[in-house]
Amino acid sequence: MGGYFAGMEHELVITRRGPRCGLPVTVAIHSTARGRAAGGCRLKHYPHWRDSVTDTLRLSEAMTAKCAIAGLPLGGGKTVVAMPEQGYAGDRRDVLLDVGDTIALLDGRYATGPDVGTGPDDMAVIAERTPYVFCRPESAGGSGDSSPHTATGVLSALRAVCAHRFGSPALAGRSFAILGLGRVGAHVLRMLAGEGARLIAADVDDSRREVAARHGAAWTTPQQCLSAEVDVLVPAALGGLLTARSVPALRCAAVAGPANNQLDTPATARLLHERGILWAPDIVVGAGGLIHATAVELLHESPAQVAARLDGIGDTLTREFLAPRRTGGDAAHTGS
Template sequence: MFEHEQVVIRTGARSGRPVIIALHSTALGPALGGCRLAVYPHWTDGLTDALRLSAAMTGKCAVAGLPNGGGKTVVPLPAGPFDRRAVLLDVGDAIEDLGGRYGTGPDVGTGTDDMLVIGERTRHVACRPTSAGGSGDSSTQTAAGVVAALHALCAAVFGSPDLAGRRFAVVGLGRVGADVARRLAAAGATLVLSDVDPARRHVADALGAALVAPGDALAADVDVLVPAALGGVLTPGSVPLLRCRAIAGPANNQLDADATADLLHARGIVWVPDHVVSAGGVAYAAAVELHGETPAQATARVEGIGGTVRSLLDASARAGVTPLAAAHDLAAQRLRSARAA
């Protein structure tokens, strides 16, 4: 059954590129979701990504307690050069035409400066540079939320929220993954790090950590696996290779399919859904830029991810279901209440 409220697919007047906006739900309030610029085998693969990612954003906002629904912008790019400014202005026009039902921020392929360009055409944009009055790079707050989640996860699985002496494998050393790794190192954790880009070796070197191939990191003998790159790493093929006790990370769509959560559960591996773990950035930006909260109030929302993880893991244990099922139940309850109201 098609569950999205609206899907916009239009050719950008300046760029000639397809601009896709998937509006999954506005039951809780205006939808939020990042703007992704990426190369796809075919533009319809970008549409598939937008549909899936926007649905995940609805769950992320609902579980985080935000008064927002989920959406996503995807612009499938050519393999070669493209006019970046033209694409971003086209995105801004498409968002503005939705009349405030959807706002965007950075995602794969975009950053804070890009939000300034989109902001030339619409005010429904967050994470602009702090020098321009925005909340800045959301990756810092995303990383803070991940660490809050890891404290709660360790408390549930190992009996203590302390990260010191625990072994973590961080797969992906982009802005969020590298920040998480630094925070873990500062907390006294032992790290195994990985990234497909050899240029990220400097992150491992600075932390005195081992840098291994992504496949080796997934199968590393660690306490907690932290997926922080692109999604789809947890599959029926990779789950039997895992040697961790728990998994929590900011990478979107870590499971190839929801059924894989059952495979993890059967192996006794506690997996916290990625849309719960990665909510810090959107929670902070939305609170400050869209809802007028103070930085202190927004920071409290980010730190509250730890409490959300504790509640989900408690509910999961009580009902004997996966944390994913518990997260789906919580999101569904909040959406039903909003629709009833």
């Protein structure tokens, strides 16, 4: 299709003003070629509501790749609600019910789960308007909080990174800088502490200092964490962290974390490569929560099948790392 829609890859994009909340609600389906589209629901402030549409397009496209690399028979989609800068004074339920009604318009082509600004309890509210929801609380018949499963996948990825970069998958004695101690980052911190790793941590929320102290991690500022001299930097907050400005300041041997869209542009991967820094693609590293929730709630797989998918994240990364060597292609995407 040419003209105005030239270059448009998405199958369907809806932006509507929520009739209850009055806020712009956007749902984008990038692809259903592999199966129903899946992707989280994000509630976030943007400078302009059109920026939220752009973000929905970008995030839904990334979800297509994330599902495909994880081997899931699902496509990519995303929901974004542009929240007011000064905060939303209305009823949060109204926002979520409007999201549910928007998804219901799609007749099962897309299912949503938690993302930035939402959690399992929010999914239970959305489920009042549409059955196409995952990561509801266990008490509501869902798979519950996805963050522990995301963290399990991150640990599998970190073992693969250490094996490739340092010759051993052992995490004990290795140093990690964890940037972001939200739901996933805090779990990763705890699990790495249990493995005997040496830890540095930071978060824009200073109250998370207590979480770091509980697990023996040295507390620092986000900027110092980013440039810490460690074996592996673990981005676990929002994306856009790796840029032409930040990469020269890195003093790590590898970057591997669950934060989405870590590269500001694809060209930044080349900068990592030139510095000899191994980068594990976030669409692989952070897939554990998506894998667990969709395998349980959408694909109805057994616990053994789900566990095998989570363990397979490390194997997927290893194949990614070795592929350029086998094919003689460009290894810029991994920095190795």
